[in-house]
Amino acid sequence: MKSNVGGIDRVLRIVVGLVLIGLAATNTVGWWGWLGAVPLLTGLFSFCPLYTLLGVNSCPVKKS
Template sequence: MKCNIGKTDKIIRVILGACIIAVGVYYQSWWGAVGVIPLLTAAIGWCPAYVPFGISSCQTKK
């Protein structure tokens, strides 16, 4: 697994994941568990949805 998530993308995913979890807890819904997905992808630095499209937000070294 090659890193395909950059720093800004990771920050956005962490914030989004935390918000989804918070809304799920607030409304007492198990849908808040979906927030774990962006947190997990940010933690490992790899998004499987980016692979088929060849997307990468990592900076390339010159």
Template sequence: MKKNMGSLDRGIRVILAAVFVILYYNNIVTGVLGYVLLAFATIFLLTSVISFCPLYPLLGINTCKTK
């Protein structure tokens, strides 16, 4: 897998994941929507760690500046 995520993209995903987790654990978002947000948070963190988003090649997006 080639890296296709830049540092700004990774940072935004980590921040969004943190916001989703905070919303869930403070009972602001509950039920099915809460579980969906937790799933998205997990996906965002995982893709940030490996610097690869599987949707980007399908959409022709590459935010990584290194070749």
């Protein structure tokens, strides 16, 4: 599994995921807030299956 999520994209996914889960846990937004687990996990693992299907990569290019 090759990383395809990096930089600010990764940080935003983690933050948005945590916020949504927090709002769902406090019963502020309802059940759909638990969908915050998706961006949280993709941010933590630095891999997004949808990015693979679309050919998107937000990781910086590593110079050798």
